[in-house]
Amino acid sequence: MTPSARADAAITILDRILAGAPAEAELLRWSRASRFAGSGDRAAVRDLVFDALRRRRSLAALGGADTGRGLILGALRDSGTDPASVFGAGPHAPRVLTGAETAGGRQPTEVEATDLPDWLLPELQDSLGPRLGAVAAAMRERAPVWLRVNRLRATPDDAITALGADGITVVPHPDWPEALEVAEGNRRIAHSKAYLDGLVELQDLSPQLAVAALGDMSGQQALDFCAGGGGKALALAAAGAARVLAHDANPRRMADLPARASRAGARITLAPPGSTTLDRQFDLVVADVPCSGSGSWRRDPAGRWRLTPDRLAELVKIQAQILDQAALRVRPGGRLAYMTCSQLRRENDDQIAAFCARHPAAHEVLRRHFDPLNASDGFFLSVVTLSDVNAPLTPAS
Numbered sequence: 601m602t603p604s605a606r607a608d609a610a611i612t613i614l615d616r617i618l619a620g621a622p623a624e625a626e627l628l629r630w631s632r633a634s635r636f637a638g639s640g641d642r643a644a645v646r647d648l649v650f651d652a653l654r655r656r657r658s659l660a661a662l663g664g665a666d667t668g669r670g671l672i673l674g675a676l677r678d679s680g681t682d683p684a685s686v687f688g689a690g691p692h693a694p695r696v697l698t699g700a701e702t703a704g705g706r707q708p709t710e711v712e713a714t715d716l717p718d719w720l721l722p723e724l725q726d727s728l729g730p731r732l733g734a735v736a737a738a739m740r741e742r743a744p745v746w747l748r749v750n751r752l753r754a755t756p757d758d759a760i761t762a763l764g765a766d767g768i769t770v771v772p773h774p775d776w777p778e779a780l781e782v783a784e785g786n787r788r789i790a791h792s793k794a795y796l797d798g799l800v801e802l803q804d805l806s807p808q809l810a811v812a813a814l815g816d817m818s819g820q821q822a823l824d825f826c827a828g829g830g831g832k833a834l835a836l837a838a839a840g841a842a843r844v845l846a847h848d849a850n851p852r853r854m855a856d857l858p859a860r861a862s863r864a865g866a867r868i869t870l871a872p873p874g875s876t877t878l879d880r881q882f883d884l885v886v887a888d889v890p891c892s893g894s895g896s897w898r899r900d901p902a903g904r905w906r907l908t909p910d911r912l913a914e915l916v917k918i919q920a921q922i923l924d925q926a927a928l929r930v931r932p933g934g935r936l937a938y939m940t941c942s943q944l945r946r947e948n949d950d951q952i953a954a955f956c957a958r959h960p961a962a963h964e965v966l967r968r969h970f971d972p973l974n975a976s977d978g979f980f981l982s983v984v985t986l987s988d989v990n991a992p993l994t995p996a997s
């Protein structure tokens with residue numbers, strides 16, 4: 601595909617996403633319908649779409665319209681590329697620019713240049729303080745790809761050598777060498793021997809650092825209460841937990857977990873809702889709750905435009921209810937680890953403060969904020985010990 605044809609495909613996909621379609625599903629639909637597109641084309645179109653969504657507000661200003669055409673035109677102007685080299689340039693190109701499009705567009709205002717929704721700016725300002733500007737700028741860029749060395753199968757050196765044999769170059773994190781940043785070859789990971797043999801897992805840096813902050817788990821009985829695809833459950837098993845139980849209110853989310861666990865050599869037992877294995881208490885309960893995702897918006901760039909005030913309020917309620925349910929499964933003296941991939945105080949610090957206020961036996965022992973400047977993505981961890989789970993609890997409303 602020519603660059604113009606790729607731009608035309610991106611415009612069509614963007615228009616569907618802006619109309620409310622999920623980004624990944626639209627990209628997949630286009631791939632399936634475009635047999636002529638090679639893997640390089642698919643990757644390039646994906647990058648065009650995701651880059652445009654990450655900078656939607658500023659590109660819409662530059663391109664003169666919040667549409668697929670406007671965003672791609674804005675992106676060309678932003679990079680100093682002559683739009684006429686793409687629009688109207690060849691048989692599969694987007695149609696030639698109109699006079700109004702050529703004359704339209706302007707520099708984004710300071711607020712538009714943050715590429716964040718207006719309604720969230722005060723809340724992000726309150727949560728991030730003076731870091732907001734730098735965090736917003738980082739979230740306009742692509743996120744690096746990180747791998748976690750699976751301690752059950754390999755040392756960092758083993759993993760680096762195996763990845764190298766498949767042409768994948770990585771750089772270990774200076775403080776946590778099991779976290780490997782991919783410098784080259786990220787599109788080869790899924791087919792690499794290191795990945796297929798379970799030596800490495802795809803996991804962003806911040807959740808890796810959060811699980812590392814939980815310390816040695818040797819001998820511990822752990823429950824991953826919101827296991828989803830199992831990223832945290834696998835990390836807990838690799839960190840030495842003697843037993844890991846994985847639960848999710850939507851058990852279909854855990855469908856891939858048995859295969860992932862088997863590849864990783866991890867012993868993880870699934871506990872769907874209602875399972876009697878949940879009727880006991882654990883040394884460690886992880887609650888990696890549903891959240892705004894505001895910490896990982898550069899990986900899910902449509903997420904920041906999808907979130908609404910009502911949905912955020914609903915998530916905050918759900919999180920409080922999950923915390924209360926998860927707390928019941930912590931043994932006296934055990935730990936509850938609350939995690940979000942959010943950067944919003946309401947979902948993080950305020951949520952934990954409210955939990956501790958209604959749970960007299962809870963004492964916070966650790967709190968960590970990660971953001972795209974120090975850990976590639978925004979993430980929150982709070983660890984609370986529960987001295988007596990039978991203490992009277994004021995349930996979350």
Ligand SMILES: C[S@@+](CC[C@H](N)C(=O)[O-])C[C@H]1O[C@@H](n2cnc3c(N)ncnc32)[C@H](O)[C@@H]1O
Pocket residue numbers: 825826827828829830831832833847848849850853888889890891918922
């Ligand atoms: C952020 S995702 C978990 C991601 C997962 N831990 C991982 O590392 O891949 C949140 C999960 O919480 C689940 N969930 C939502 N409400 C729940 C509830 N009341 N109890 C348990 N799980 C719930 C969702 O189905 C979703 O899979």
